[in-house]
Amino acid sequence: MSALPAPRVEVHESADELATTVAGAFIRLVTVRQATGDVPQVALTGGTIADKIHREIARLGAESDIDWSRIDFFWGDERFVAPDSDERNARQAATAMLDALPVDPARVHEIPSTADAADVDAAATAYAETVRAMGSGRFDLLMLGVGPDGHVASLFPGFPQLAVDDAVAVGVTGSPKPPPERVTLTYPALARSEEVWFVVSGSDKAGAVGRALSAHPPGTHELPAVGVHGQVETIWFLDRDAAAQVP
Numbered sequence: 001m002s003a004l005p006a007p008r009v010e011v012h013e014s015a016d017e018l019a020t021t022v023a024g025a026f027i028r029l030v031t032v033r034q035a036t037g038d039v040p041q042v043a044l045t046g047g048t049i050a051d052k053i054h055r056e057i058a059r060l061g062a063e064s065d066i067d068w069s070r071i072d073f074f075w076g077d078e079r080f081v082a083p084d085s086d087e088r089n090a091r092q093a094a095t096a097m098l099d100a101l102p103v104d105p106a107r108v109h110e111i112p113s114t115a116d117a118a119d120v121d122a123a124a125t126a127y128a129e130t131v132r133a134m135g136s137g138r139f140d141l142l143m144l145g146v147g148p149d150g151h152v153a154s155l156f157p158g159f160p161q162l163a164v165d166d167a168v169a170v171g172v173t174g175s176p177k178p179p180p181e182r183v184t185l186t187y188p189a190l191a192r193s194e195e196v197w198f199v200v201s202g203s204d205k206a207g208a209v210g211r212a213l214s215a216h217p218p219g220t221h222e223l224p225a226v227g228v229h230g231q232v233e234t235i236w237f238l239d240r241d242a243a244a245q246v247p
Contacts, residue, residue, distance in 0.1 A: 027060055194232040210247065
């Protein structure tokens with residue numbers, strides 16, 4: 001088996017510049033994939049920088065040649081809260097991007113909320129079934145944020161979900177970052193991504209980013225971000241603050 005390509009690092013002066021760059025890259029990737037007849041499958045993330053990126057995609061995408069009805073949207077993780085909660089990644093993406101573009105609602109594959117599943121484990125099982133039924137077996141693009149502790153999706157340092165290798169999605173309880181209950185894709189599911197884009201902004205993330213991109217990074221149980229790589233390409237999109245400790 002050939003080695004995965006080394007990650008590429010892009011550093012931008014500000015969060016706004018970072019968001020515009022990533023949005024442009026997103027539109028180019030989707031345009032190229034659709035030109036081959038593909039229906040791109042993308043997994044979104046949440047957070048402040050993701051919100052900026054989604055708003056820029058909506059702004060730039062309105063004038064693009066993309067057929068927005070021919071994209072499947074998934075999420076790498078979700079907060080197990082009410083469907084109308086502002087804490088939901090899906091609600092954030094809808095408000096910033098999806099509601100502004102002519103997407104096909106049947107191609108927006110949200111992780112179940114508390115209104116859809118009895119608990120986080122039931123939500124994870126249901127979402128795994130959705131990914132298997134509606135997905136192609138791989139994501140064209142997976143976008144991920146990185147927490148100050150190095151977590152990605154809802155895979156947190158030292159948590160048992162890091163060791164799961166026989167499931168697509170799992171429930172998380174007792175999350176160190178509120179809300180405490182979440183659903184996350186596992187490492188094997190995240191690994192089925194052609195392109196992985198880490199999108200990271202802010203000085204509070206600099207330590208984790210620097211450790212992840214060091215010559216000798218810690219293991220996945222200490223710094224989960226090091227466990228995800230794109231099969232074709234891995235890009236770290238950073239603003240200047242987040243890149244402050246990159247070697």
